[in-house]
Amino acid sequence: MESTNTPTLEQFQQQVSELLLRHRSLLDVMSKFGQSGASVNRAVTKAVTDCGCIELNARKQHYSDKPDLETAKETLQSHLSGSLCEHCNEALKTELGRNLFYMTALCNLLQINLNEVVAEEHNKCSTLGLFNLT
Numbered sequence: 536m537e538s539t540n541t542p543t544l545e546q547f548q549q550q551v552s553e554l555l556l557r558h559r560s561l562l563d564v565m566s567k568f569g570q571s572g573a574s575v576n577r578a579v580t581k582a583v584t585d586c587g588c589i590e591l592n593a594r595k596q597h598y599s600d601k602p603d604l605e606t607a608k609e610t611l612q613s614h615l616s617g618s619l620c621e622h623c624n625e626a627l628k629t630e631l632g633r634n635l636f637y638m639t640a641l642c643n644l645l646q647i648n649l650n651e652v653v654a655e656e657h658n659k660c661s662t663l664g665l666f667n668l669t
Contacts (some may be wrong), residue, residue, distance in 0.1 A: 539554045543650070544573075544649045544650040544653060545637060545643050545648075545650055547649070548601045548639050548643060548649045548650075548666060550641065550649070551636055551640050552585060552637040552640075552643045555643065556639050559644075561641075561644050564641050564644055565641065567636035567637045567640075568634070568638055568640075568641055570634075571630065571633045571634040572634055574633065574634070575627070575630045575631055575634050577630075578623070578626045578627045578629075579629045580622075580624040580628065581623070581626070582619055582626075582627070586619040586620060586622070586623050587617075588617055588619055588623050589615060589616065589617040589618065589623075590615070590616045590617050590620065591614050591615060591616075592616065594612055594613040594614070617662075620646060
């Protein structure tokens with residue numbers, strides 16, 4: 536089995552910078568980022584409504600009076616059952632990749648290092664723990 540090297544965030548950000556020719560305007564990139572986010576939502580929706588490989592059964596969340604994390608994890612629901620079929624999985628990965636591309640392009644135009652964004656969010660989650668939940 537041949538191993539593949541996963542590119543670093545820096546390598547990906549550099550690649551996006553080199554490939555982004557058509558949408559160099561901040562407004563173009565912002566609109567494409569928004570559109571790609573909508574496409575992610577649409578791919579999930581199609582997995583539910585067209586394919587049926589996943590199902591949603593959403594209802595009001597019932598929160599426990601107990602303040603511990605384990606009780607919350609047992610009580611709160613994702614409202615999701617099933618798992619993505621191969622086709623829907625591939626479609627969703629494609630849309631998520633496109634969304635990541637335009638998010639990275641937005642970082643490039645605004646001179647924001649994507650690795651720093653991930654590191655800062657990771658540190659915030661680690662430091663704040665449960666208090667980070669929104």
